[in-house]
Amino acid sequence: MRPFAIADFPSAEQYVRAKWAPILLRPILGSPEQVVVGVAAVNASGFYLERATDLFRLECLLGENAAVAILAASAGLDALQADLASRSIDALSDYRPAFSGIAIGELRDAEGESLQAVAKSWLATLSSLAHRESPAASKRTKTLADEPGDVSPQRDRLPILVLEYMKAKRPETDKFFSREIREQRPDSGNASEVRIDYSGSKIVANFGALLVSQHKRSVLRITKGLWDLKVDKDGERTGWTKRDHEMLIQHPPFNDPQFTQKQLDTMGEALRQLEKQADQEEIRLRSMHSVSEIGEHLLQRDAA
Template sequence: MAMTADSRMFPPVPDIQAKWAPLYIEPMHGSGERIVVATAAVDSGGSFYVHATLSQRVLQCMYGDRAEVLDGLIDLALDVLQTYLATGGSLENWMPPFRSCHLGTCRTAMGSSLEHVARSGAVLTSSLTAKLADYSLEQGQESVGPGLDVDRWVQQIRERVCVQSPHLDARFNGEILVRPGASPTKIGYLGGNIAANFDMLIPGSNLSNRRFRSKSRLLDLQILKDQVDNLLPRTSYELLLWIPERDSPGFSPRQLDAAHGALSELQAFADDHSLMVRPYHRAEEAAQRILTAELS
């Protein structure tokens, strides 16, 4: 008698199909030597994720005094790429901003999320990936030790807001549709007066990825402001960012300097786009900012 296969014997088909490509930079222009500095994944609806592959520690180890210059070039390339993708540009048609920057071959892959596809591409193309152990993280989750977890940070803010104003609970985890056919863009808090995203700028070897992720969340706010709320804008569009205090005993002085330097970069980027980055050390402070904006 013929046997029929039970579908439960097979793993589920991944949810996302996307194009992805590595981004290369030549540390010495014209040498032909290229290193992967990021991977980008874009789905059919135009949603994207850009994953930085190099940590500041690796750059410093490899290039010494030139590391700061190279880090600036990487930052520029990723800013231009993310801004281009945010406007609906196709990955394969992107033009790099300078001659020593190159986009690799576009390929198609499947995964549980765009982040998963981009990280998979990093594993395949980059021998200098900042922290391959991060590859096992779940979508949207970054656990970096007791008390340092993005989802926990957001939940703490949400709980403190809802203690005082329970009706604001429904405004967390909002979604907007930027373009027809695109996947919804998630916004941490969509209020009547304020739209906010949340992130953590945690010092350490993966700081570059966290900095670029924070910029991506600022770009989401810019898209909301310029393309969705252009007729009836909210009062403020803000990234509420956890960062340790300058004298935090949990990190070295060099790590703290790097994190606060990244904060300054994010604030300058936000200023250029009429956005705001607010650094906080405690969830109570971030929650109070939302309450003040919404209830004033």
């Protein structure tokens, strides 16, 4: 074995200087609890965003609400990446959150072999959600964030059923529905893509079925719909158009004999949490029991 030589060690000239900051998720409104879900490193040559990959560990902290937090983290990081590409360091120093619950930590200086090395090193140091090789971790090849069956923001059938109901009553209303719904296209699964189900003359709406049998998945869809409505509403504030934005939820009655009391209680708690989220985002959330009820509501609103 040969002795070490000076040439084996990187020189100061080989290091890059960068500004870096942790990306924080604050999953519980009003709580000081926060976790690091990413680290961004930026300099004059570009940027690198390192994401925490073991988001499934949020289940330990949040239980059934972890799916919503994972979506918030993923969508927030997607939005930040686009902002970094557009505004570089200003995206960190003058952070403009696209979604509530995501924040930027203190902006600091660092040196490293590359922007990627700086971001990876600090994420590994700061985040309990950063991937670490271990016998237990290596056995889990699919994380909650990677499983489309559990957290995919795919649409349910409710928008199509509402479209069919309204077309039967008033055929010209189909133009208010998105092309994806009219043509029944599958979603791309891009968590950062803003999707609007219904864009009428007086009301903008997204639809979501709160399913007792698929509780986590349906809550995730509805939460994504709320955030999309918030983005669309914020965009309208700068223009002349001022329409109401509503999240329309269909769920079984709370005295439905098909379900156990425990299932109905779980659904009720989910609805209360969604109402809190809607209030926070300043979006009206309406809960209804049938497709016809939703359809009649929209027909009356846009006819008024």
